[in-house]
Amino acid sequence: MTPSKLTQIIGLVGLLFTLQGCVTAKVDEMTYNPPEAGVGASSVVLLGRRHASNYDTERDFVQCVRNHIQGKDDSIDIVEEAQFLDALYPWFEPRTAPMHPGAIRELLAQPAVARKIQALDTQYMIWIDGNTERTDASGSMTCGVGPTGAGCFGFGTWSDESNYEAVIWDFSNQAEVGRINTSTSGQSYMPAVVVPIPIIAPVQGTACDGIGEQLLQFLSAKY
Amino acid sequence: MGLTTIDKQVSSLRAAVLALCLFLLSACGANQVIVESQFPQPTLEPIPVTLGVYFSEEFKTHTFVDDPENDTERSWVVETGTAQVNLWQNILNAMFAKVVYLDQPPSTDAPTSQVQAVLIPTISDLQYAIPAHTNTKVFELWLKYELALTNNTGQPIADWVMTAYGKTPDAFMQSNQDAVGAAAIVALRDAGANFAVNYPKVPAVNAWIQDSTATTSPLEDTR
Numbered sequence: 001m002t003p004s005k006l007t008q009i010i011g012l013v014g015l016l017f018t019l020q021g022c023v024t025a026k027v028d029e030m031t032y033n034p035p036e037a038g039v040g041a042s043s044v045v046l047l048g049r050r051h052a053s054n055y056d057t058e059r060d061f062v063q064c065v066r067n068h069i070q071g072k073d074d075s076i077d078i079v080e081e082a083q084f085l086d087a088l089y090p091w092f093e094p095r096t097a098p099m100h101p102g103a104i105r106e107l108l109a110q111p112a113v114a115r116k117i118q119a120l121d122t123q124y125m126i127w128i129d130g131n132t133e134r135t136d137a138s139g140s141m142t143c144g145v146g147p148t149g150a151g152c153f154g155f156g157t158w159s160d161e162s163n164y165e166a167v168i169w170d171f172s173n174q175a176e177v178g179r180i181n182t183s184t185s186g187q188s189y190m191p192a193v194v195v196p197i198p199i200i201a202p203v204q205g206t207a208c209d210g211i212g213e214q215l216l217q218f219l220s221a222k223y
Numbered sequence: 224m225g226l227t228t229i230d231k232q233v234s235s236l237r238a239a240v241l242a243l244c245l246f247l248l249s250a251c252g253a254n255q256v257i258v259e260s261q262f263p264q265p266t267l268e269p270i271p272v273t274l275g276v277y278f279s280e281e282f283k284t285h286t287f288v289d290d291p292e293n294d295t296e297r298s299w300v301v302e303t304g305t306a307q308v309n310l311w312q313n314i315l316n317a318m319f320a321k322v323v324y325l326d327q328p329p330s331t332d333a334p335t336s337q338v339q340a341v342l343i344p345t346i347s348d349l350q351y352a353i354p355a356h357t358n359t360k361v362f363e364l365w366l367k368y369e370l371a372l373t374n375n376t377g378q379p380i381a382d383w384v385m386t387a388y389g390k391t392p393d394a395f396m397q398s399n400q401d402a403v404g405a406a407a408i409v410a411l412r413d414a415g416a417n418f419a420v421n422y423p424k425v426p427a428v429n430a431w432i433q434d435s436t437a438t439t440s441p442l443e444d445t446r
Contacts (some may be wrong), residue, residue, distance in 0.1 A: 096416045
């Protein structure tokens with residue numbers, strides 16, 4: 001095999017690996033009273049809702065939104081979800097978490113909780129509710145191993161759908177100050193002729209970027 | 224003397240047969256889950272009461288065994304005893320000013336004068352569900368407790384039932400045992416949260432707390 005042919009093959013394989021499936025995304029945003037100078041030295045906490053019986057907001061999605069915001073403005077102090085839940089155990093467990101901003105007042109009436117919240121200096125609490133699920137899958141693929149090597153043949157396709165809502169609560173006013181919705185969907189493909197080539201639609205990643213960008217604009221003085 | 228080609232092939236064959244036997248045997252064993260976890264320090268204002276707690280031997284070594292209905296399934300053994308004791312000690316030490324752990328239940332023959340009341344938790348049921356059972360992508364675990372509050376001679380003050388629930392999503396590269404263990408930890412956290420937040424809603428318990436806190440101060444710590 002000539003070097004030019006080898007380069008072409010490597011290039012083709014590289015191109016196939018970087019291919020992504022198409023994603024359709026929609027983001028709706030409604031916020032009030034964003035902090036003009038950003039959140040400053042106060043902290044923000046991002047929490048996933050996990051009270052529904054049929055789904056949990058994924059921890060890695062909450063982490064992704066956190067990384068998106070801090071990746072673009074590292075001056076925003078976002079308390080890690082697990083750290084906040086442990087610090088305020090048992091008040092933010094799925095069974096006991098406040099479902100409306102008015103419940104914050106009842107929580108702060110307890111001196112131990114008020115002290116912890118004050119120590120964390122939390123200004124905004126952002127609840128993320130939703131999940132990503134596979135809505136359809138079809139196709140088939142066969143893989144085999146023989147004396148001369150291994151390989152797969154076939155074609156698979158599947159579609160994913162994400163629906164997330166972020167609700168922003170202002171701790172000092174004990175009021176809701178914003179709501180951001182994102183819906184994304186996309187189709188992924190996996191053709192296989194000897195080697196399976198995944199063409200993945202980044203459905204959850206697009207939803208994360210959509211919510212993260214809107215929250216960044218709300219929280220950051222730079223955007 | 225070196226091995227001949229035939230010897231080497233026989234050795235390889237033996238190794239392959241041994242590996243196959245081990246693989247097949249591993250499928251015969253039970254799914255064993257030992258739930259071990261450290262729980263966060265609860266953020267609670269302690270009630271000025273001295274509470275006795277009796278953990279029975281059955282409670283301290285609680286093990287759930289589920290034998291399969293057919294030969295194709297493996298049985299499940301879920302050991303929660305150590306984690307139960309950790310959780311309840313953690314939550315009760317934060318909830319009450321003084322907690323005394325008793326070696327035997329209170330009775331008229333052996334009254335426990337150093338405490339104002341005795342809590343006796345019992346696990347009456349544990350159920351689990353894995354994706355193979357329900358066709359959902361979550362592992363779930365339910366716990367049912369029977370809680371008895373007695374005076375220091377064993378006379379009942381209150382008896383009530385409390386449930387706890389935990390679930391964890393089906394995760395890539397996570398074994399069924401790990402997932403059931405994770406669901407059990409969520410269920411135990413839920414048990415702690417449920418007890419800490421909802422125990423005053425049991426009328427007889429509420430009345431006892433009102434009486435105890437109004438008339439007495441916590442007794443000397445005899446732990």
